[in-house]
Amino acid sequence: MLQLPFIRENKETVLTGLHKRHFANAEAIIDQVLMLDQQRRDTQRELDDVLAQSNAKAGQIGALMKAGDKVAADAAKAETAELKARSKVLGETLRQIEIDLQAVLVTIPNIPHSSVPEGRSADDNEVVLENGEKPSLYEGAQPHWELIKKYDIIDFELGVKISGAGFPVYKGKGARIQRALINFFLDEALKAGYLEVQPPIVVNEDSGFGTGQLPDKEGQMYYITEDKLYLIPTAEVPITNLYRDVIVPEAQLPIKNVGYTPCFRREAGSWGAHVRGLNRLHQFDKVEIVRIEKPENSYAALEDMSQHVQGLLQKLELPYRVLRLCGGDMGFTSALTYDMEVWSAAQQRWLEVSSVSNFETYQANRLKLRSKLEGKMQLMHTLNGSALALPRILASILENNQTPEGIRIPNVLVPYCGFDRID
Template sequence: MLDIHYIRANKELVIQGLQKKYFNNAAEAIEKLLVIDQQRRATQWSADNAAAQLNQCNKQIGQLMQQGEKKEATAAKAQTTVLKSTIRTLAQQLQVHEETLQHALYELPNLPNAEVPEGKSAADNTLVYQSSEVLVNDAAQWPHWELAKKYALVDFELGNKIMGAGFPVYKGRGARLQRALINFFLDEALHAGYEEIQPPIVVNEVSAYGTGQLPDKEGQMYQLKDTTFYLIPTAEVPLTNLYRDEILPQEALPIKNVAYTPCFRREAGSWGRHVRGLNRLHQFDKVELMQIRLPEESYKSLQEMCAYVQRLLEKLELPYRVVKLCGGDLGFAAAFTYDLEVWAAGQQCWLEVSSVSNFETYQSRRMRIRYRDEHHTTRLLHTLNGSAIALPRIVAALLENNQTASSISIPPILQPYTGFKAIE
């Protein structure tokens, strides 16, 4: 959420930022917001004044009662009737204005950081790094869904039977490969200083608002019937909300948490070419990193997290590239994002396997995640997160890149985790 005080003082900058993100009718939205804000403040001023008068009256009545001046007290009571009804009316108006303003603010995305490149879509993202040798593997002729079938690693039909499309069943060595990756990613994160967390994978509405999934992504989460609870689309939601309404001691910073969770996404309306096999699922596993850090240091964390995910991909010997998202491709709540993509030789395409973002104060303002500075003033912290890493596409890339005519080799670093060196 953006700061209304900031918007008031930096109207043009805010509009420019929103336009960089290709937010529709930015200028109009901000003008409207400022009108609501003006109304809200005027109403609050009136309401506060009326309340101050009433408080004075009540104090007098109290004194009169104690002095036994019942007649005067009764007379004074009459005065309060008008004030009370005025206050009631104003308070109702104020509440409406506050809610309107709040909703308007919820609809505004975060502003992009100054370093974010201009651009409208993924095509305009900036390439930051690309592995030197993108595999030219003549044997890599099959996409992973064919390989998964051939070696009986993933059964998509069984998933259809018990749930529906997008809920694959991993079997045998496929299941073990998945579990191996989870353990590998968690162990690596532990060594990098992250605390392991097992959060709930269902969250309440407040939590979904906190990280920005609501109201923006309403309809993309699975909601439990007759409740306002949601299956998490990412561990980011419970992890970051662990610190909601906390004033964190500076010694505790930076907070570094890691969690493995299943993730659920309805992905409504996304049909077609790129959704085959493991490319896009309704349920998938992910290991997620989350950091909370001082504002002036948060971009160090972003670099650190991005470099960390790069090391993981290198350890898995996967060819990858890093792109800096342009304004138009940035997520709703993000101020800056690096995407990491691995090369899938069987499909001859790049698959996004990680997204590392700095939300600056966008989430922490919604959640009131703060610290005390040297002057004992409470200030908002910055929140960040990054996938490390989303499992299915890593599995896809491993299968496709490491295939031979008769087997799939497992990268050496994973072998202690899988217990087998190849799938034959």
């Protein structure tokens, strides 16, 4: 959530950023925020003045009674009662203004970093780099949704039977390669200095609000009505919320956490080749890296996280590219996002496998995540990234490494899998 003083002091900068996002009605919404903010401050000043007068009058009553001036004492009591009634009305008015102000503030997305390109959609994202050689497959090569049936390693029909569409059953070597990928990703994060945590996979409303999934993505999350809990769409939510309402000692910075969780998203509702098989699921596995950084270090940390994810893709021998997302394609809470996409040789298209983002103070303001730096309390910068999400990684491994004799397992995964080929 944007900070009120920043909006108040940098209105044009805020509007420029919102226009880069193509955020509708930016001027009207920012003007509404500033109007409510002025009303809040005016009401607070008036309330403070009334309370000061009330306290002063109350202090006079005892002295008047002691002096035997009952008439004046009674008049002071009457004035005090009127001031208390006035303060009650002002207090209620102030609370309502704050509620109205908060309701508008949570609808405003983060301001993009200056390096974010202009654009409205994914077509306008900037290609930062491309790495690796796209494989040439043999005649008769198949997409992964055919390969998994051929080698009997993932069963979508069983998943439909048990749960519904978008909940696959991994079995045999399919289950083992899933476990191998998770352990490989976790081990690589530990080598890079991340602390592993295993968080809950359900969160409360405060946690969803803290990282910005609520109210922005409420319709995309599975909700447990009776308990008022949400299944997590990403481990970003519970891991970042470990630090909600926390003042982090400077000596503990930076904080680097990694966690594996299953993830749940209701958005997988469309049909077509672009979402067939593992391309989009309701439930999937993901390893997430999360960092809490001093503001001056966060963009260096973002580049480090990008390099970490790229290193995973290189070790998996997957051709990939890095995109800098344009203003119109960025997530609601992000200031700058890099997407990593791998080349799917059988589908002949790029598949997104990771987003690495810097949220600057946007999440920290919601979370009240601070540290005392140089004697001053400051909001921290939060960052996270997929390192990595499994479904499309597995799809690309299966497709890019298929041969007439079977599917080759990338060398780095063989010790984790215990086999070097699916046949």
